[in-house]
Amino acid sequence: MEKSAEYELKLKIDDPEEVRKKLSYLGASFQGAIIEIDHYYQHPCRDFSETDEALRVRDLGGIIELTYKGPREKAEIKAREEVTARVVKEDLEKLKLILEKLGFTPLARVVKQREVYLYDPYLITIDNVEDLGTFMEIELRTRRVSREEAENMIRDFLETLGIMGEKVEKTYLEMILEKR
Numbered sequence: 001m002e003k004s005a006e007y008e009l010k011l012k013i014d015d016p017e018e019v020r021k022k023l024s025y026l027g028a029s030f031q032g033a034i035i036e037i038d039h040y041y042q043h044p045c046r047d048f049s050e051t052d053e054a055l056r057v058r059d060l061g062g063i064i065e066l067t068y069k070g071p072r073e074k075a076e077i078k079a080r081e082e083v084t085a086r087v088v089k090e091d092l093e094k095l096k097l098i099l100e101k102l103g104f105t106p107l108a109r110v111v112k113q114r115e116v117y118l119y120d121p122y123l124i125t126i127d128n129v130e131d132l133g134t135f136m137e138i139e140l141r142t143r144r145v146s147r148e149e150a151e152n153m154i155r156d157f158l159e160t161l162g163i164m165g166e167k168v169e170k171t172y173l174e175m176i177l178e179k180r
């Protein structure tokens with residue numbers, strides 16, 4: 001089980017090739033590309049849209065993750081508690097069945113093709129999200145800083161990168177649900 005804080009900034013981008021070139025110029029290392037299929041569930045007794053929580057089952061191809069996301073803190077960057085447990089691929093359908101037997105109902109599915117880059121301590125992704133478009137996320141991968149320090153570090157990195165784009169506060173799930 002993994003428990004951590006998540007600090008990230010998301011931008012809607014028009015030119016992913018420009019981002020790739022700038023990351024390459026800075027020396028960021030390409031970690032690979034993957035298709036992620038996220039299945040979100042609604043709690044049987046409380047409305048996650050009101051509590052700003054999420055329960056997600058992520059299919060990473062060979063790895064399955066069950067993740068609880070706590071309410072977001074109000075800040076320039078997204079900050080929230082995240083608890084993740086991994087399950088073997090063969091148990092994906094059993095995991096979904098357990099959730100449904102406990103009263104959780106399927107809410108939505110988010111499919112994205114994700115390119116992952118590492119520029120320590122940042123994890124940068126370029127996400128082509130089905131029905132939504134292309135986004136860049138910058139996530140700070142350290143637990144040794146305050147939220148304020150994380151905001152400053154991510155803002156400074158974005159300036160160094162020189163990428164312009166529309167800042168997106170909403171999650172992919174929220175955007176998918178709005179499109180319905």
